[in-house]
Amino acid sequence: MKKERKNIFLLLSAKVISNIGDNFFDFSNNTWIASLGAKGQKILTIYQITESITGIVLNVFGGVFADNYNRKKIITITDLIAGVACLVLSIVYPTKFFVFAMILVNIILAILSSFRSPAYKSIIPNTVHKDKIVKVNSNLEICNQLVSVSSPVISLIAYKVFGIGGALLIDGISFLISALLNNCLQVIHKKSDENIRHIKNKIIKNIIEGIEYITNNSQVAILLIVSSAVNFFLAGYNYSFPFVNKAFGTGNSTYTILLVSQSLGGIIGGIISPKLTKNDSISHLLNLLTFCGLSIAGIYLLFQWYHSLLTVFVFMFLFHMLLTAYNIDFFSIIQTKVDDKYLGRVFSVVFTVAIIFMPIGTAVFSYYSKAYLVENYIIIGIGIIIVSIVTQVLSRFKGSK
Secondary structure (H helix, E strand, O other), X not given: OHHHHHHHHXXXXXXXXXXXXXXXXXXXXXXXXXXXXXXXXXXXXXXXXXXXXXXXXXXXXXXXXXXXXXXXXXXXXXXXXXHHHHHHHHHHOXXXXXXXXXXXXXXXXXXXXXXXXXXXXXXXXXXXXXXXXXXXXXXXXHHHHHHHHHXXXXXXXXXXXXXXXXXXXXXXXXXXXXXXXXXXXXXXXXXXXXXXXXXXXXXHHHHHHHHHHHHOOHHHHHHHHHHHHHHHHHHHHHHHHHHHHHHHOOOOOHHHHXXXXXXXXXXXXHHHHHHHOOOOOHHHHHHHHHHHHHHHHHHHHHHHHHOOHHHHHHHHHHHHHHHHHHHHHHXXXXXXXXXXXXXXXXXXXXXXXXXXXXXXXXXXXHHHOOOOOOHHHHHHHHHHHHHHHHHHHHHHHXXXX
C-alpha cells in the first residue's frame, strides 16, 4: 500500500512538471508561428504533419520495446534525451536556423514519444493495483488540466518576458525533473524483461503478435477504427485552434481564454469519468463522441447568431469535457482488460492507428480551407457525429445477425 501511494505521487508529480514545460512549449510555439501570418500556416502544417508521420512510423516499434524491456528505464531515458534537446534548442533561438531546428527537435520529441508513450501507459498497471487504474488515469487527467488552466496566463507572461527561448529552457528542465521522478517508481506487479540484444530478431514477430491480439478483440478493433476516423477531424481542430483570435475576432486574448475553457472542460471530464465507467460498452463511448460532435458544431452555429465569445467558451468547454471522459474510459478499459505481455504493443497500435489520419486531415484542411475560418468547426463537428452514428448503426446491424 505504501509503495502504491508513493508510485501514485510520483506519477502525478512527474506528469504535472512535464506538462508545465509542455504547455509553455506549445503555447510559445503556436503563438510565435501564428504571428508569422500566411507563412506561419505553412510552417504549422509542416510542424504537425512531420510529428504525426513520425508517430505513425515508429509507434509500433515502441510497443515492442515496452513489452520486452524495462519500462521504467525507457521512460527515464527518453525524458533525459528530450530535456537535453529542448535545452539545446533554447540556445539556437533566435538564429536564422531556428525554424528548421524547431521542426527537427519536434521530430526528435515525436520519436522519443513513440517509445515513451506505450511504456508510460503500460507501466501504470505495473505500479498500481487494478482497482485503482481508473482513478489514477482520472487524477492524471485532472492534474494535466489544472496545469492547463493556470499555464495559459503564466505562459503568456513568460512569453512576453522571456520569449520562446525561455519557454524552451523551462520545458527542457521540466523533462529532466520528470526523468528523476519516474526513475524512483517501484514496480508492484512485475513483468519479465528481456535483454535488448535478443529483441532485434523478434521485432516483426512481436508486431504481428500484437496486431493479431487486437484483431481477435473486436471491441478494441472497432474503437481503433473509430479513433482513426475521428482524429482526421481532430487534426482540423488542432490546425484551426491557434488562429482563434482571427477566426472569432474577439480580441488578442481569445486564444488564452479558450485554452482555459479547454482545461476546465478536461477537469470536469476527469471528475465525471470514474462515474461513467460502470458502462464500458462501445455504444456508451460512441454516445460520448456524438455529443462531442454536437458541441463543436454548436460553436459555429451559436457564434453566427450571437457573435459572443461566451458561447464559444461554453461549447468548447463541453467538447473537451466529453472528449476527456471518452479518452480516460478508453485507456482504462485497455489497461484493465489487455494481457500485460501484449499491453505495450496494443498501446503502440492504438497510438499508430489513432493518428493514422491526422497528417491527412491536416493536409486536407490546410489545402481546402484557411485555418482562421469559423466554418471549420461545423465541418469538424458534423464529421465526428457521422463517424459515431455510422459505427453505432453498423455495430447494431452486425449484432443482430
